Amino acid sequence: MSIRKSSLLFPRTSNWIGVGALGAAMLATTALPSMADEALADLVETVSPSVVTIIAEQTATPVQGQEFDFEGHPFGEFFKRFGGPEGFNMPQRGPSQGLGSGFVLDEAGYIVTNHHVVDNASTVTVRLSDDRTFDAEIVGTDPLTDIAVLKIDAGENLQAVDMGDSDVIRVGEDVVAIGNPFGLSSTVTTGIVSAKGRNISEGPYAEFIQTDAAINKGNSGGPLFNMEGEVIGVNSAIYSPSGGSVGLGFAVTSNIVEHIAADLRDDGQVSRGWLGVSIQTVSPQLAAAMGIDAATGALVSDVIADSPADGVLKQGDVILSFNNEAVESSGDLPILVGTTKAGTDSTLTILRDGKEQQIELTVGQHQSAAAEADTVVEDKFADSALGVTVAPLTEAARAEMGVNDTVNGVVVTELQPESPAAKAGLQRGDVIVRLGNQDVETPDALQSALDSVESDPALVLINRGGNQIFVAVELA
Known part of the structure; x- marks a missing residue:
């Protein structure tokens, strides 16, 4: 199973399933619409003009020679390695076109959609609910929350959505998704809020609403409405073994979307x-x-x-x-x-x-920094209580592992299987900085800290790849 973005490249084939005579007769005998049905229909009729289709196109690109069969060509091997000579027509990958959804954020023509819908697009077109189309400018995108803001000039004010407060929604509330799954524009699906505060490994700055309203390819960037007709989320991803909806859809919360969209409108960038x-x-x-x-x-x-x-x-x-x-x-x-x-x-x-x-x-x-480390250390010292072998943190080890001069400790060089340290998640190359309330700058200091530690599990501070984390080790 996997998390899949719900944008769409045009399918090569379509599978249509007919309804037999018996099924048609059954459909014809449905009950009269209830007041709830009427309210839902009124809601959809009201908000649908604010939902748009996003058409993102990438231009034709040359294809690297090694991706094609040059067998039989007298210079086939040469072309595979170095490409064709001047004037040689290399094979081209044709233009690709993808569909997504979006909605009108502001009557002046600002549109919200997903970053992954317009990522790497050479041209973007917005189609309104009345089938008018307009070229769109990408104002800015934020990959970390999968949000993008577009701008079109429709020559008139557009009908904008009302943004809701995603913090106050409750699990079990009814919701409505409108979008363009598989290119079928203005498709409406309903469901409930299945969960709040989901993290689907899209990064630390995005929070998701889970819904069982059917979300499919092409729904990406479309709105998720509450029953007041307010947008509470932007449909972004589905969890599916097959690529189709299985009732696990995810929408970026509206409160995050509002903040990101306002930042992008300001200068095209997000200030965190x-x-x-x-x-x-x-x-x-x-x-x-x-x-x-x-x-x-x-x-x-x-x-x-x-x-x-x-x-x-x-x-x-x-x-x-x-x-x-x-x-x-x-x-x-x-x-x-x-x-x-x-x-x-x-x-x-x-x-x-x-x-x-x-x-x-x-x-x-906001700024970011990262360091990765392998380890090559000598002068081993075995400690049986933790089940590790440690060594001094030499200058050579610092340079090899990317540990700066402000970090002091001992390096884990070996780890016994099923030892307390292994069970707690320690790894070879970790630098043990502190155990309990005692700093550990030498193997002897580690032994001393173990002898005097009062709590079980013991709190251990380690440095891993330049990042410091705490672990709790249950001592043997």
């Missing part, structure tokens, strides 16, 4: 807030190791130097809320901070040394 911390979810095991009652919040495992959090937050702090919004897990914090403008003074509620307190800091501009 940034604290400068590495965080992880407080698991029950970590909560026990830290001596705290509830497994909630975002645990600060590292603070980046010269970041907004530097000197304000500390390793081991648990962030419980951000600007009065609860942080129940590590996944909540990037969304809250990311939708805050840089330069905003913010209030955080944290748990530090077992005591709750509030701190103030100014949110910075």
Whole structure:
């Protein structure tokens, strides 16, 4: 099974299933529409003019020679390796055309759709519900939330949608999806909100509503309405073993969409807030190791130097809320901070040394950095309590592993299967920085920390590939 984007490349074949005489007779005997049916029909009639079709086209592109059969050509092998000579007509991959959905955000002609619908498109066309078509300008896109904003000039004001508050929707509420599955424009499907706050590995800044309203290829970018006719989400992905709807559709929440769309309209880019911390979810095991009652919040495992959090937050702090919004897990914090403008003074509620307190800091501009590491170390020292073999963190090891000079610890060179360290998730190449409340700069210091640790499981701080994280190790 896989998560699939729900945009559409025109299918090569279509499968149509007829309705037999018996089925037609059964359909003809349906009951008179109820008041609920009438209300739904009125809603669809009201909002449908705001739903549009997105046609994204990519121009023909030369195809690399190795993708074609040059057997029999006298210079076939040469062309495979180096391409054809001047004047030689290389094979071309024909233009491709994809369909998606969208909706009118503003009467001036701003359109919202998915980033993946228009990604790499050479031209984009918007078709309105009355079949008029207009060339569209891509104002900006945000791959991290899969949102794009387009602009058309229709020569008149368009009917815009009303945006709803996705925070107040409840699981079980009725919803309506309108879009263009398989190129069938203005298709309406209904269902309920199946779940809220879904994370489908699309990145830290996107949060999804799950629905069982039928979402298929071509629905991407289309609106998900509540029964008030307000947009509460942008249909973006489906979970399916076959590519067709199985009742697992996902829509980016409207509150995120509004923020991203406003940023893109402003200057075509998204400005995200940034604290400068590495965080992880407080698991029950970590909560026990830290001596705290509830497994909630975002645990600060590292603070980046010269970041907004530097000197304000500390390793081991648990962030419980951000600007009065609860942080129940590590996944909540990037969304809250990311939708805050840089330069905003913010209030955080944290748990530090077992005591709750509030701190103030100014949110910075988002930036990213990454480091990867392998390990080559010598001078091994075996520790049987954890089930690891460790070595000093030499300058050569730092250079090889990408660990900066501010990190001190011992390097895990070997790991015994089924050992406490292995069960806790430690890996070869991890740098053990701290165990319990004691820094570990040498193998002897690690032994000393083990001898004096008071909690079980023990809280261990490690550095992995330049990132610091906490793990809870149940000692043997």
